[in-house]
Amino acid sequence: MAFLELRGVGKSYGKGADRLEVLKDINLDVREGEFLAIVGYSGAGKTTLMSMIAGLLFPDTGTLQLDGKPITGPGADRGMVFQNYSLLPWMTAYENVALAVDQVFSDWSAEKRRDCVERHLDLVKLLPAAKKRPHELSGGMRQRVSVARALAMNPRILLMDEPFGALDALTRGNLQTELERIFQTEKKTAILITNDVDEALLLADRVIPLSAGPSATFGPAVEIPVARPRDRAELGRNPLLRSVRNSLITYLLGPGGRNRHTWKEPTQTEPEPVAIAEAS
Amino acid sequence: MSKTARFFLPALGFLGLLALWAITSKVFSENLPSPAKTWEVSKPYLVEPFAKRGELDQGILRFTWYSLVLVAKGYALALLIGTPLGFLLGRSKFFTSSFDPVIQLLRPVSPLAWLPLGLVLFQKSQPAALFTIAVCAMWPTVLNTAMGVRSIPKDYLNVAKVLGLSRVRTYTKVLLPAALPHMFTGFRLSLGIAWLVIVAVEMLTGSPGIGGFLWQEYNSLIYEHIILCILAIGVVGIVLDKMMKMIEDRLRVGEVR
Numbered sequence: 001m002a003f004l005e006l007r008g009v010g011k012s013y014g015k016g017a018d019r020l021e022v023l024k025d026i027n028l029d030v031r032e033g034e035f036l037a038i039v040g041y042s043g044a045g046k047t048t049l050m051s052m053i054a055g056l057l058f059p060d061t062g063t064l065q066l067d068g069k070p071i072t073g074p075g076a077d078r079g080m081v082f083q084n085y086s087l088l089p090w091m092t093a094y095e096n097v098a099l100a101v102d103q104v105f106s107d108w109s110a111e112k113r114r115d116c117v118e119r120h121l122d123l124v125k126l127l128p129a130a131k132k133r134p135h136e137l138s139g140g141m142r143q144r145v146s147v148a149r150a151l152a153m154n155p156r157i158l159l160m161d162e163p164f165g166a167l168d169a170l171t172r173g174n175l176q177t178e179l180e181r182i183f184q185t186e187k188k189t190a191i192l193i194t195n196d197v198d199e200a201l202l203l204a205d206r207v208i209p210l211s212a213g214p215s216a217t218f219g220p221a222v223e224i225p226v227a228r229p230r231d232r233a234e235l236g237r238n239p240l241l242r243s244v245r246n247s248l249i250t251y252l253l254g255p256g257g258r259n260r261h262t263w264k265e266p267t268q269t270e271p272e273p274v275a276i277a278e279a280s
Numbered sequence: 281m282s283k284t285a286r287f288f289l290p291a292l293g294f295l296g297l298l299a300l301w302a303i304t305s306k307v308f309s310e311n312l313p314s315p316a317k318t319w320e321v322s323k324p325y326l327v328e329p330f331a332k333r334g335e336l337d338q339g340i341l342r343f344t345w346y347s348l349v350l351v352a353k354g355y356a357l358a359l360l361i362g363t364p365l366g367f368l369l370g371r372s373k374f375f376t377s378s379f380d381p382v383i384q385l386l387r388p389v390s391p392l393a394w395l396p397l398g399l400v401l402f403q404k405s406q407p408a409a410l411f412t413i414a415v416c417a418m419w420p421t422v423l424n425t426a427m428g429v430r431s432i433p434k435d436y437l438n439v440a441k442v443l444g445l446s447r448v449r450t451y452t453k454v455l456l457p458a459a460l461p462h463m464f465t466g467f468r469l470s471l472g473i474a475w476l477v478i479v480a481v482e483m484l485t486g487s488p489g490i491g492g493f494l495w496q497e498y499n500s501l502i503y504e505h506i507i508l509c510i511l512a513i514g515v516v517g518i519v520l521d522k523m524m525k526m527i528e529d530r531l532r533v534g535e536v537r
Contacts, residue, residue: 051438074442078442082435086438086439088439099445103449
């Protein structure tokens with residue numbers, strides 16, 4: 001049995017004629033120790049899916065099970081990194097992480113809890129900024145604190161909902177590398193939700209595309225048996241990664257794309273010849 | 281605006297007021313004491329602000345102090361009742377639906393109307409005064425606290441849930457700090473109202489204080505002191521408001537977005 005198991009999960013919002021089906025027939029098996037990425041459009045229901053796994057929302061149809069037990073609400077076995085900055089602005093970086101640690105490990109000694117907080121701040125290389133409040137930190141640093149907070153709870157699975165979505169491209173790249181490093185040392189089961197195919201390719205063992213909404217559902221999953229650490233430059237060179245990327249993008253633009261309800265298999269696949277203007 | 285203008289323009293405003301006052305006392309109303317006369321008669325109360333020459337003849341700050349003590353008590357009562365009430369309103373739709381209409385009905389009632397009810401309820405003027413201040417001053421605290429609680433970003437509540445925070449921790453570590461800036465705006469407005477109410481309450485109950493003094497001096501035909509009292513009330517009001525504003529701004533510093 002899979003570690004995390006979703007069967008026929010569907011979710012709609014609204015009532016009567018305004019009722020909108022966001023997710024439809026979602027089936028998912030996550031293996032223990034696996035890093036899974038779900039790639040899809042903004043507004044396709046990725047956050048809804050993550051909220052259901054986190055136990056913040058409940059499905060209309062289907063079941064969610066973690067380690068054989070149905071998910072009935074939030075729990076310390078699932079750590080979550082939110083899309084938006086979810087640090088509490090009146091607390092320092094240290095206090096934000098300590099809030100989680102103090103709650104989850106209330107039976108530990110004060111010293112042990114402090115060690116735990118410091119170790120995790122160190123893991124994301126933010127120990128020097130421990131006394132800073134979120135508004136004194138950059139966007140990237142805030143998300144690192146967020147990751148530290150989620151990991152400090154020692155969850156069995158880490159849920160990341162577009163953790164770098166609000167960051168600029170360069171910071172984003174750095175944080176992806178950082179996350180890769182962290183996961184090499186921490187070895188955790190994780191689900192990453194993203195709209196960035198390259199981010200998924202760089203980090204995940206397996207990538208599943210989520211079609212555009214409404215009634216979004218999963219496309220064919222692809223395994224990524226490429227050794228780590230993966231180099232960003234490798235994405236363009238490695239033939240396997242290139243073909244995986246192509247198949248994901250083809251799905252997301254074609255049968256899983258915005259016009260997927262009217263989409264038909266193309267009859268002719270011959271590419272248009274591209275004219276390259278010669279520089280004079 | 282340049283530094284001189286920032287000093288000069290308000291000074292101009294006050295000079296204008298002074299001129300209007302002087303002209304009014306000279307041309308329209310013989311009974312209104314002139315600025316010079318007012319200064320002369322008020323001087324002993326200002327020069328020795330804490331003097332106590334008799335029960336009804338005390339320095340202006342001494343009277344102000346009596347009023348402030350009474351306000352502090354009534355205001356504390358207002359916050360003690362208003363804050364939890366605001367939290368209930370902010371957290372519970374059921375509570376909002378049932379009590380919001382009641383609040384809307386009671387909120388616009390004048391202090392002059394509450395005081396007799398307080399006297400009926402408590403028989404004595406002191407508790408009646410406290411009741412009146414509390415019941416008039418608590419509404420901004422109630423409504424702003426409720427608004428502050430309602431406007432807490434959903435993200436924070438989700439964080440509290442995902443971290444599995446206990447009910448107590450959710451309140452002390454998340455809800456209360458998140459709502460605090462709004463709450464403090466309510467606290468500030470409430471204090472303003474409490475200070476507004478005290479004068480009316482003292483006039484009606486005859487308690488010693490700046491409002492009581494004002495009314496007694498009106499009855500004794502010493503009109504200069506009425507003006508003195510009005511100015512003193514205004515100055516104290518500004519000082520209270522500025523103090524609260526300073527704390528409020530401090531609380532907002534940590535806000536991101």
